[in-house]
Amino acid sequence: MTTSTETSTESSASVAQYALQLGDDALILSHRLSEWCAHSPELEEDVALANLALDLLGQARTLLTYAGSLEGAGRSEDDLAFLRTEREFRNVLLVEQPNGDFAATIARQLYFATYQSELYAALCDSTDPELSALAAKAVKEVAYHRDHAVQWTLRLGDGTEESHRRMQAGLEQLWPYTAELFFADPIASALVESGVAVDPRTLRPAWEASVAGVVDAATLTMPADGWQPRGGRTGRHSEGFGLLLGEMQALHRQYPGASW
Amino acid sequence: MTVVEEYVALDLAALEAAASSVPDPELPVVTLGDLGIIRGIALAADGAVEVRITPTFVGCPATEVIATDVRAAVADRLRESGAPDIEVRTRTAMSPPWSTDWISDAGRRKLAEHGIAPPSGAARHAGGPVAVTIGRRPVSAAPACPRCGSADTRELSAFGSTPCQSLRACRACGEPFGAIKPL
Numbered sequence A: 001m002t003t004s005t006e007t008s009t010e011s012s013a014s015v016a017q018y019a020l021q022l023g024d025d026a027l028i029l030s031h032r033l034s035e036w037c038a039h040s041p042e043l044e045e046d047v048a049l050a051n052l053a054l055d056l057l058g059q060a061r062t063l064l065t066y067a068g069s070l071e072g073a074g075r076s077e078d079d080l081a082f083l084r085t086e087r088e089f090r091n092v093l094l095v096e097q098p099n100g101d102f103a104a105t106i107a108r109q110l111y112f113a114t115y116q117s118e119l120y121a122a123l124c125d126s127t128d129p130e131l132s133a134l135a136a137k138a139v140k141e142v143a144y145h146r147d148h149a150v151q152w153t154l155r156l157g158d159g160t161e162e163s164h165r166r167m168q169a170g171l172e173q174l175w176p177y178t179a180e181l182f183f184a185d186p187i188a189s190a191l192v193e194s195g196v197a198v199d200p201r202t203l204r205p206a207w208e209a210s211v212a213g214v215v216d217a218a219t220l221t222m223p224a225d226g227w228q229p230r231g232g233r234t235g236r237h238s239e240g241f242g243l244l245l246g247e248m249q250a251l252h253r254q255y256p257g258a259s260w
Numbered sequence B: 001m002t003v004v005e006e007y008v009a010l011d012l013a014a015l016e017a018a019a020s021s022v023p024d025p026e027l028p029v030v031t032l033g034d035l036g037i038i039r040g041i042a043l044a045a046d047g048a049v050e051v052r053i054t055p056t057f058v059g060c061p062a063t064e065v066i067a068t069d070v071r072a073a074v075a076d077r078l079r080e081s082g083a084p085d086i087e088v089r090t091r092t093a094m095s096p097p098w099s100t101d102w103i104s105d106a107g108r109r110k111l112a113e114h115g116i117a118p119p120s121g122a123a124r125h126a127g128g129p130v131a132v133t134i135g136r137r138p139v140s141a142a143p144a145c146p147r148c149g150s151a152d153t154r155e156l157s158a159f160g161s162t163p164c165q166s167l168r169a170c171r172a173c174g175e176p177f178g179a180i181k182p183l
Helices: A002-034 A043-071 A077-082 A102-123 A129-157 A161-182 A186-190 A200-217 A241-254 B002-020 B063-080 B105-113
Strands: B038-043 B049-053 B088-092 B153-157 B165-170 B176-180
Touching: A002 A043, A002 A077, A002 A102, A002 A129, A002 A186, A002 A241, A043 A077, A043 A102, A043 A129, A043 B153, A077 A241, A102 A129, A102 A161, A102 A200, A129 A161, A129 A200, A161 A200, B002 B038, B002 B049, B002 B063, B049 B063, B063 B088
Parallel strands: B049 B088
Antiparallel strands: B038 B049, B153 B165, B165 B176
16 A cells, blocks of 8 residues: 555656756747847747647646646746746757857747647547646647748748758757757656656657758758757856846746736 | 525526627627627536637637627626626637537528628538648639629638638629638
8 A cells, every 4th residue: 555655656757857858948939039038030920829828828727727626736837937047947959058149040940839739649649637637638739839930941941042041050059959858758657658758769760850851942951960968957057047047037036916 | 505506506507698699709790699709607516617718710719708708798688697606717619619500590691691601502511631722712602692693703812811701802892891711
């Protein structure tokens, strides 16, 4: 009996960590995309990028609320989003990368939305009912995110000489960070056997084929593998991440408990 | 105790009707019932009335206003029925996921009458790998102009004034309009 309870508690703690990883990915990318609002190349893009950010924020709220409830320490979605420090965030490095120019943002979107499409499609079959319900909902929304990134990659890649150059540079600049998406992280790996989590490694072939199809159609070239930084899943983030958190958390920290 | 439970049990349909008749805060021409986001109402073990609501998009910013409006509408109905002390709660029901197929025929008609094109074509259903769309989307999926009825419309952006709408324009009459996008 004791063993069963301990196993169950241990398992809840792992699921909480897994939900936190997925939730942090969505939250941090949502914040990066929201930085574009009022700075996009055209009004429709202000609206589009804000919409993408909002969808991701909705996923993050669901996942962080779930992580907090499994953790059992009484932390709400807001506590997790606004009161953790850099080293406590579990998002991959890709989503925290500075926006760069519009083409770099589109490259990050192409990589991440394609990954999330594959991830959520697979998570629809998760044995965890909360995760499968969110995945079944979010997979349809993320299809629009991917479509947005595909349309822009085609326009920029197959556009002018300058837009082609910038789109290729964006793909190259962010490519190193894609390796971390498919790294066999210990938290996810421990939950694969019970059917809760998806083994990140299994998502790579479909992801790569999908990205390569778009890159090719856009007359661009797939970047070559080289440097593969990672560390986000264990809380080791890049330099700009502290500034991002500073802005994201300022209001909540200055006015604790503030509400609309 | 028994009297209260029986009384509320008998009235659940009326309470659900009250919840369903609440106008959507962002698209007030349709009700929550028209949108198909009220998923049911039940009496919880502690005697509270619990309404299950599903979001259209997970991040829809109207979700909290909708829940507040639903609680107020159900509480009003309880008060009118002489049972003002019963607690009303709302709960998010994520599964089965909402799709545009849940919008009623009446809802589709009201949207069109108010200049918002109802969803056209089949909803995107979950499951399986996500198809790669390269190039233009199929023309058959284009919604008709809610002003002049022309099918010759184009997409300005897949993202519009609310998460559930895209922004389109009519080539025949020039009208720009919002369209509920298939989900």
